[in-house]
Amino acid sequence: MSKSRAASLKTKIIVGTIFIILIVTFCSMLLSYRQTYSILQRNIEFNAENSTKQNAEIISNWLMSVSREIDALSGASAMRGMEWNNQESMLKGVLEDHPDYEMLFVADLTGYARTTADYTMNVAGHMFFQKALYEQKVSFSDPIISSVSGKPVFVVARPIIGYDGRTVAGVLGATVKLDYIWDLANRTNINGHGYGWVIDSHKTTIAHPVQEYIGNNLLLQSNSELQAIAE
Numbered sequence: 001m002s003k004s005r006a007a008s009l010k011t012k013i014i015v016g017t018i019f020i021i022l023i024v025t026f027c028s029m030l031l032s033y034r035q036t037y038s039i040l041q042r043n044i045e046f047n048a049e050n051s052t053k054q055n056a057e058i059i060s061n062w063l064m065s066v067s068r069e070i071d072a073l074s075g076a077s078a079m080r081g082m083e084w085n086n087q088e089s090m091l092k093g094v095l096e097d098h099p100d101y102e103m104l105f106v107a108d109l110t111g112y113a114r115t116t117a118d119y120t121m122n123v124a125g126h127m128f129f130q131k132a133l134y135e136q137k138v139s140f141s142d143p144i145i146s147s148v149s150g151k152p153v154f155v156v157a158r159p160i161i162g163y164d165g166r167t168v169a170g171v172l173g174a175t176v177k178l179d180y181i182w183d184l185a186n187r188t189n190i191n192g193h194g195y196g197w198v199i200d201s202h203k204t205t206i207a208h209p210v211q212e213y214i215g216n217n218l219l220l221q222s223n224s225e226l227q228a229i230a231e
Contacts, residue, residue: 074158105123106160142204143178143200159172
């Protein structure tokens, strides 16, 4: 074999070896990338799910604390007598210590309600009033637009039991601001990215950083993936 042919063969072997090494290296890098991507994706999904569960638990605990506060308040002697003069001073004192309450109100058995906002209203047609009155249970309304601020709020209502310990004398309610839930949603993210999104049982958005989506389901209508999540 001539020297030129030997050199040519040697070159081909070297080039072939380098080519094989490059292919093996590329395949290893691709496999490593896919494994890393899969691990990272699972970690992100795991963190996102945990964050969502934790924040949902925080909101649930907050709602329960509101319920317990209204329950304790409904059993106060000043409330059970259904004398508005006594109730008003007590409720306005409570309101000063609870910035998340927009107002408090007491409704009689007909649904006629006096409020700490110094006006009256009729709540007889609302489910939260009927449930508190007839089922004698705590009730939460869906988010509604406040007649005081024009912003979404929800109502927590409890029956007021009279002095005999058995008869329902009226209903105590609080309209609660959604600011806490909004703030929690805005602060929810994964590694500094994203935000929380809260909907009610009718899939109406009640917390989102973009104001135009609050109080409607426009966000769901524009995104099929979110529709599946909402279900």
